[in-house]
Amino acid sequence: MTSVTSLFASVEADLELMTENLKNLVSARHPILFAAAEYLFGAGGKRLRPAIVLLAARATMPHQALSSYHRRLAEITEMIHTASLVHDDVLDESEVRRGVPTVHSRFNTRVAVLAGDFLFAQSSWYLANLDNLEVVKLLSRVIMDLAEGEIQQGLNRFDTSLSMDAYLEKSYCKTASLIANSSKSAGLLSRVSSQLAEDLYHYGRHLGLAFQIVDDILDFTASDEVLGKPAGSDLKSGNLTAPVLLALEEKPYLEKLIEREFAQTGDLEEAIALILESRGISRSRELAAQHSKAAIECLSNLPASEARQALIDIADYVLSRMY
Amino acid sequence: MTSVTSLFASVEADLELMTENLKNLVSARHPILFAAAEYLFGAGGKRLRPAIVLLAARATMPHQALSSYHRRLAEITEMIHTASLVHDDVLDESEVRRGVPTVHSRFNTRVAVLAGDFLFAQSSWYLANLDNLEVVKLLSRVIMDLAEGEIQQGLNRFDTSLSMDAYLEKSYCKTASLIANSSKSAGLLSRVSSQLAEDLYHYGRHLGLAFQIVDDILDFTASDEVLGKPAGSDLKSGNLTAPVLLALEEKPYLEKLIEREFAQTGDLEEAIALILESRGISRSRELAAQHSKAAIECLSNLPASEARQALIDIADYVLSRMY
Numbered sequence: 300m301t302s303v304t305s306l307f308a309s310v311e312a313d314l315e316l317m318t319e320n321l322k323n324l325v326s327a328r329h330p331i332l333f334a335a336a337e338y339l340f341g342a343g344g345k346r347l348r349p350a351i352v353l354l355a356a357r358a359t360m361p362h363q364a365l366s367s368y369h370r371r372l373a374e375i376t377e378m379i380h381t382a383s384l385v386h387d388d389v390l391d392e393s394e395v396r397r398g399v400p401t402v403h404s405r406f407n408t409r410v411a412v413l414a415g416d417f418l419f420a421q422s423s424w425y426l427a428n429l430d431n432l433e434v435v436k437l438l439s440r441v442i443m444d445l446a447e448g449e450i451q452q453g454l455n456r457f458d459t460s461l462s463m464d465a466y467l468e469k470s471y472c473k474t475a476s477l478i479a480n481s482s483k484s485a486g487l488l489s490r491v492s493s494q495l496a497e498d499l500y501h502y503g504r505h506l507g508l509a510f511q512i513v514d515d516i517l518d519f520t521a522s523d524e525v526l527g528k529p530a531g532s533d534l535k536s537g538n539l540t541a542p543v544l545l546a547l548e549e550k551p552y553l554e555k556l557i558e559r560e561f562a563q564t565g566d567l568e569e570a571i572a573l574i575l576e577s578r579g580i581s582r583s584r585e586l587a588a589q590h591s592k593a594a595i596e597c598l599s600n601l602p603a604s605e606a607r608q609a610l611i612d613i614a615d616y617v618l619s620r621m622y
Numbered sequence: 623m624t625s626v627t628s629l630f631a632s633v634e635a636d637l638e639l640m641t642e643n644l645k646n647l648v649s650a651r652h653p654i655l656f657a658a659a660e661y662l663f664g665a666g667g668k669r670l671r672p673a674i675v676l677l678a679a680r681a682t683m684p685h686q687a688l689s690s691y692h693r694r695l696a697e698i699t700e701m702i703h704t705a706s707l708v709h710d711d712v713l714d715e716s717e718v719r720r721g722v723p724t725v726h727s728r729f730n731t732r733v734a735v736l737a738g739d740f741l742f743a744q745s746s747w748y749l750a751n752l753d754n755l756e757v758v759k760l761l762s763r764v765i766m767d768l769a770e771g772e773i774q775q776g777l778n779r780f781d782t783s784l785s786m787d788a789y790l791e792k793s794y795c796k797t798a799s800l801i802a803n804s805s806k807s808a809g810l811l812s813r814v815s816s817q818l819a820e821d822l823y824h825y826g827r828h829l830g831l832a833f834q835i836v837d838d839i840l841d842f843t844a845s846d847e848v849l850g851k852p853a854g855s856d857l858k859s860g861n862l863t864a865p866v867l868l869a870l871e872e873k874p875y876l877e878k879l880i881e882r883e884f885a886q887t888g889d890l891e892e893a894i895a896l897i898l899e900s901r902g903i904s905r906s907r908e909l910a911a912q913h914s915k916a917a918i919e920c921l922s923n924l925p926a927s928e929a930r931q932a933l934i935d936i937a938d939y940v941l942s943r944m945y
Contacts, residue, residue, distance in 0.1 A: 428759065
């Protein structure tokens with residue numbers, strides 16, 4: 300398996316600069332945020348989202364230097380993502396993310412709420428100052444989608460009648476919307492044609508869905524160490540993902556275990572075993588592969604460049620994680 | 623004392639419509655938010671901020687109906703205000719606001735974080751769709767000021783060296799920025815001159831400062847019932863306001879009580895007594911009166927109208943609360 304960061308070689312220096320800027324921005328404000336900044340923008344993060352923005356910028360302006368607007372867009376993307384992670388951890392009462400304690404468990408809920416609000420606030424200020432109303436609309440829509448996705452996820456806990464469409468819609472809101480709209484925004488800031496802007500949107504949308512489906516597969520197939528959190532934790536909290544929904548079509552007893560919310564000893568383990576026995580995992584892998592392939596096809600109108608190749612490699616990498 | 627809502631007579635129907643819209647918007651999403659919506663936009667709120675927006679809109683377009691953009695701006699203003707209240711209550715661990723339990727104590731922290739995030743997200747989406755980049759910038763700045771004010775307040779707890787300037791800056795961020803920038807935005811949506819837009823900004827800024835200073839006086843002079851929370855609660859939490867900072871100039875022992883964070887029995891009561899004995903309250907009243915007067919002067923370039931008179935009356939009303 301390739302390391303994802305090796306795919307970012309052509310924008311590595313830009314990502315380093317971004318990370319420094321974000322750490323300084325947060326830590327300058329408050330001693331407690333200073334401590335949180337290392338957790339927020341420290342070693343754990345893969346910086347996939349800003350890397351895609353920077354690569355989309357380079358791929359659409361292959362003969363020009365990155366503009367300050369593109370760099371700012373990458374920062375905004377990472378800030379929105381980080382803010383939503385911090386608040387989601389409060390909402391989900393998660394203790395661990397990426398193998399390290401979450402902000403609200405390491406510090407407390409106050410710091411987590413404050414840090415998230417600060418990042419959302421700063422990102423909307425930066426956003427307004429990109430001076431591009433269309434980009435403001437796209438990223439505002441993302442912030443709304445993130446809240447909407449979190450609401451949907453909360454509403455549908457332990458609901459075995461959840462459809463695959465509803466799961467994909469929630470995954471779009473929570474993961475794909477940010478990648479799709481920030482990729483498109485990178486194109487808009489490069490003044491690409493509206494066709495190419497749509498291509499970038501759909502690249503990000505398919506890639507984000509593939510990424511989320513793979514994450515949901517890994518919740519069942521990876522070890523606690525790889526995940527940085529206990530395996531099966533989505534299922535345990537009632538978050539029913541692709542492998543579960545597809546397994547439910549074959550295993551009626553799984554429905555019963557989920558509907559009693561794993562109340563009896565051994566229920567969760569039995570449910571995980573049923574899912575691993577079913578075709579839920581293999582069909583989810585096929586679904587992720589379809590979205591990854593579709594993502595790559597969306598790049599066909601871009602001129603060949605190192606950055607375009609990196610965007611293709613990212614879509615391949617996402618799939619490679621699932622084996 | 624006049625009731626503040628009687629000042630809003632000319633926009634009462636508009637405020638009712640706004641409240642219904644906001645309740646429906648929030649409650650449509652989630653059963654738990656449905657329950658929270660009544661707390662958020664129910665009887666307790668005075669709706670001062672959207673009323674000022676609607677009055678500023680009418681005062682700048684006296685011969686035309688309110689535009690849908692103005693109505694939306696009023697909604698955005700109330701949403702931003704409500705979102706920040708809900709998150710501030712989490713940050714301050716307040717149990718009661720306006721005499722009713724806070725969202726996070728009535729429901730829980732999860733609901734409070736989710737409701738606040740949803741309102742911030744929805745407001746930034748509405749904001750982008752006002753299609754006015756200058757207004758987007760002004761209101762994004764407000765959201766950043768609110769986070770900044772909360773950070774400042776947290777940093778300066780029990781710091782007796784806090785200057786009056788720093789207190790006023792924090793009060794601007796937490797209270798006046800929203801009123802100032804939303805008043806100015808109402809003018810911009812009416813396409814007023816840049817002079818009149820600045821006048822509206824400074825009206826809101828002075829009014830917001832007067833309002834905050836009066837609130838800070840009432841924390842010492844009003845009863846628990848009037849406040850809807852225990853008197854002296856700002857002081858107890860180390861939030862040092864105008865009456866305290868001015869009393870510190872006369873009462874050196876007050877500094878000692880604050881610096882030991884009221885650790886000994888009777889410290890808080892003694893501190894309140896020292897403040898009430900000092901000229902802190904009367905000097906704060908003078909300061910509030912100056913800002914109220916300055917707010918009214920900023921309206922001199924507006925044509926005479928019922929709405930302009932209501933804006934003047936609001937500035938008078940704010941002062942009348944403090945006696």
